[in-house]
Amino acid sequence: MSFGLSRGKTLDVGDIGIELRSLPPCIEGRIDPRQWYPNPTKPFEIEIGSGKGTFLLQESQKRTEPNYLGFEWAAEFYRYAADRLRRNHIPNVRMVYGDATEFLKFWCEDCVADTIHLYFSDPWPKTRHHKRRVIQDSTLEMFHRVLKKGGIVHVVTDHDDLWEWCEEHFDRKASHFLRKDFSPATSSGDGELVGTNFERKYKREGRPFHATTLVRVDDA
Numbered sequence: 001m002s003f004g005l006s007r008g009k010t011l012d013v014g015d016i017g018i019e020l021r022s023l024p025p026c027i028e029g030r031i032d033p034r035q036w037y038p039n040p041t042k043p044f045e046i047e048i049g050s051g052k053g054t055f056l057l058q059e060s061q062k063r064t065e066p067n068y069l070g071f072e073w074a075a076e077f078y079r080y081a082a083d084r085l086r087r088n089h090i091p092n093v094r095m096v097y098g099d100a101t102e103f104l105k106f107w108c109e110d111c112v113a114d115t116i117h118l119y120f121s122d123p124w125p126k127t128r129h130h131k132r133r134v135i136q137d138s139t140l141e142m143f144h145r146v147l148k149k150g151g152i153v154h155v156v157t158d159h160d161d162l163w164e165w166c167e168e169h170f171d172r173k174a175s176h177f178l179r180k181d182f183s184p185a186t187s188s189g190d191g192e193l194v195g196t197n198f199e200r201k202y203k204r205e206g207r208p209f210h211a212t213t214l215v216r217v218d219d220a
């Protein structure tokens, strides 16, 4: 499928790419993204902010059972990740070009996802930009809605201030999610948590990381 991208550029990303703008208007009803895969009954995992797609590529090759959906709103990274996944012939991965929170809020059906991955999310350090951070009270409520019973959210960051913000939000939504220790991803390398590009870059700089797993509380 060829989708129009910014500045008139297009990229043939095979069946992997979905442009948010090309979806039917959300007033026509919610969408079940599991229907975008050859086998929609498989476990379904979402990554928000896939960057160059390293986690999706590595994890989908190690854990071949789930269907994976990556979101990336930066055109150059979306193009890079989707093309990389296409060239590696990964059949169970799709990439959306657009804002993940917008899709989850306006389009996504309830109770579809087993796991949401959020790795090295943009920290937006200025106070006036905090509203752009992915983790908000409303996002946690939305995660709760789109996750299946017992579904989980993995969060990793290097950023102390963002981590403090996340912890405050997790505490406020304790009726929605229980906290659990984070276990390294199956595809991570020695001493890594997930093995994304940002983790590898920051590890070389000697930065410490924060990580947690949230488990959906069923009767929130």
Ligand SMILES: C[S@@+](CC[C@H](N)C(=O)[O-])C[C@H]1O[C@@H](n2cnc3c(N)ncnc32)[C@H](O)[C@@H]1O
Pocket (backbone or CB within 6 Å): 048, 049, 050, 051, 052, 071, 072, 073, 074, 077, 098, 099, 100, 101, 119, 120, 121, 122, 134, 196, 197, 198, 199
């Ligand atoms: C700091 S990078 C981390 C990339 C990758 N997860 C890693 O660890 O290497 C954050 C990425 O998330 C993307 N992003 C941030 N908010 C997003 C959103 N709401 N929807 C889609 N992509 C988003 C940014 O464009 C950026 O590529």
